[in-house]
Amino acid sequence: MSVTIRIIPCLDVRGGRVVKGINFEDIVDAGDPAEAAQRYDEEGADEICMLDIDASYEARSTTLETVEKIANQVFIPFTVGGGIKTVNDVEVLLKSGADKVSINTSAIINPNLIKEASKEFGSQCIVVAIDAKFNGENWSVYTHGGKNKTDLDALSWSKEVEQLGAGEILMTSMDKDGTKSGFDNNLNSSLAENLNIPLIASGGAGSINHLVDAVKLGKADAVLAASIFHYKEITISKVKDSLKNEGLSVRL
Amino acid sequence: MKIGVIDYGASNIFSVDRALKSLGASTKIIKTPKDFEKIDKLVFPGQGSMGACLKKLSDNDLRDPLINAIENLPFLGICLGLQILFSESEESQGAKGLGIFKERICKFSEFKDKKIKIPHMGWNQVEFIQNHFLWNDLESNNNFYFVHSFVSKNISENDAFSKTFHGEFFDSAVAKDNIFATQFHPEKSGKPGLKLLQNFLDWNI
Numbered sequence: 177m178s179v180t181i182r183i184i185p186c187l188d189v190r191g192g193r194v195v196k197g198i199n200f201e202d203i204v205d206a207g208d209p210a211e212a213a214q215r216y217d218e219e220g221a222d223e224i225c226m227l228d229i230d231a232s233y234e235a236r237s238t239t240l241e242t243v244e245k246i247a248n249q250v251f252i253p254f255t256v257g258g259g260i261k262t263v264n265d266v267e268v269l270l271k272s273g274a275d276k277v278s279i280n281t282s283a284i285i286n287p288n289l290i291k292e293a294s295k296e297f298g299s300q301c302i303v304v305a306i307d308a309k310f311n312g313e314n315w316s317v318y319t320h321g322g323k324n325k326t327d328l329d330a331l332s333w334s335k336e337v338e339q340l341g342a343g344e345i346l347m348t349s350m351d352k353d354g355t356k357s358g359f360d361n362n363l364n365s366s367l368a369e370n371l372n373i374p375l376i377a378s379g380g381a382g383s384i385n386h387l388v389d390a391v392k393l394g395k396a397d398a399v400l401a402a403s404i405f406h407y408k409e410i411t412i413s414k415v416k417d418s419l420k421n422e423g424l425s426v427r428l
Numbered sequence: 429m430k431i432g433v434i435d436y437g438a439s440n441i442f443s444v445d446r447a448l449k450s451l452g453a454s455t456k457i458i459k460t461p462k463d464f465e466k467i468d469k470l471v472f473p474g475q476g477s478m479g480a481c482l483k484k485l486s487d488n489d490l491r492d493p494l495i496n497a498i499e500n501l502p503f504l505g506i507c508l509g510l511q512i513l514f515s516e517s518e519e520s521q522g523a524k525g526l527g528i529f530k531e532r533i534c535k536f537s538e539f540k541d542k543k544i545k546i547p548h549m550g551w552n553q554v555e556f557i558q559n560h561f562l563w564n565d566l567e568s569n570n571n572f573y574f575v576h577s578f579v580s581k582n583i584s585e586n587d588a589f590s591k592t593f594h595g596e597f598f599d600s601a602v603a604k605d606n607i608f609a610t611q612f613h614p615e616k617s618g619k620p621g622l623k624l625l626q627n628f629l630d631w632n633i
Contacts, residue, residue, distance in 0.1 A: 179550040179594055180571060217618065222551055251447050252618050253573060270440050275616060297440060298475040300547060300575040343547065343575075374549050397545065427551040427571040 180427045182222035182398035183412050185405040190230040192238045196403045210245040219412045223253040231259025240272045247273020266293045280305040281319040294341030304342040309350040322350050334367050349379040356382025364394030376400050384418045432458045432467035436484045444473040447615035464493045470501050474508025479520025504628045505609030519578045533578045544595035547577045554590045554600050562608050562627045570620045572612035606633045
């Protein structure tokens with residue numbers, strides 16, 4: 177009996193539709209977000225994550241409508257990310273029905289945002305998302321959906337945002353994202369061993385074993401995946417059965 | 429029937445309000461002492477630190493009407509809404525809780541041989557200890573969703589209604605007379621959570 181490993185399907189949303197890209201590019205349409213969220217809830221998802229990958233100012237109202245629609249149907253934790261720049265953006269999302277917000281680029285541009293938002297609404301609702309790529313020595317952090325390289329190293333950056341008040345880290349390996357070749361367990365375990373807050377592993381899910389390894393080898397507290405769940409290549413309940421067979425605690 | 433939902437000004441109450449409405453309940457957000465009028469039941473959803481919460485309650489003149497309402501109406505405390513019912517917390521030294529339960533809220537213990545992540549965040553099993561109307565049609569050891577860093581560990585046997593394990597056992601639901609309080613978030617716990625909220629709506633005491 178202990179806190180369970182969370183399986184988090186992620187909806188990448190643009191213009192009110194679920195979309196999926198490979199290595200942050202080549203976007204294709206993949207359905208209605210609220211329908212998908214409801215289906216995931218029924219299949220046993222432990223949380224729902226929605227990333228607004230467009231996140232332009234013009235598309236904001238569509239995003240909030242989608243958030244509200246999902247929140248009215250699904251009563252499990254719901255994280256929304258994309259385009260959050262201010263404490264007010266956080267508040268608007270929470271009011272629209274998000275339980276947590278995921279902040280990526282803006283956390284790097286303005287680290288104070290993490291501090292202010294966590295102080296205002298509590299650490300529990302501030303997830304800091306990190307996109308990183310191996311540079312031969314360590315993992316470089318990128319901003320703007322993987323477009324711009326920074327001088328930050330993922331390990332020290334994750335530790336810094338923890339100090340600033342982040343409640344969780346959502347770690348996406350850009351090397352692995354969309355490849356379906358498994359998670360970057362070296363990256364994840366390096367972070368997890370250093371952090372006191374939960375780590376969500378993302379990027380690279382292609383099989384049930386990959387998710388099990390992300391927990392066993394990558395030491396992740398939660399595993400996030402998009403396309404494998406979306407295209408029903410594997411089901412959440414099968415992932416949980418496998419985790420359970422490995423002696424890990426899951427919510428069935 | 430009107431369900432009052434307390435908004436003391438530093439908490440995400442929207443999820444609770446939304447969940448209650450999805451069950452057909454009519455809710456009223458309570459921000460001022462006057463808002464306590466004409467409500468039949470009260471829900472206190474809270475997040476953040478106990479000291480800050482108690483200060484906000486006092487600053488907004490909500491403390492006395494809240495105590496009065498807790499004495500008279502069916503009450504559901506959620507997360508910090510459970511913790512403020514205690515006399516004090518290790519989180520906020522000197523802050524005076526409502527004292528409905530005399531015990532104190534503590535830190536999670538630290539262990540040399542195992543790493544316990546704080547906050548305790550995620551789904552965990554809730555083992556029933558005593559029967560209660562709010563457990564109706566729910567099974568012991570169902571998973572509910574938790575997010576918190578402090579806990580009640582040693583409430584008197586009479587008041588303990590469930591326990592949960594995170595490095596050690598703690599009190600995940602406590603109750604007394606017309607008061608029921610959970611450390612977990614029923615509004616975020618899927619079907620079992622909604623059932624618990626429905627039981628609260630159906631609770632006549």
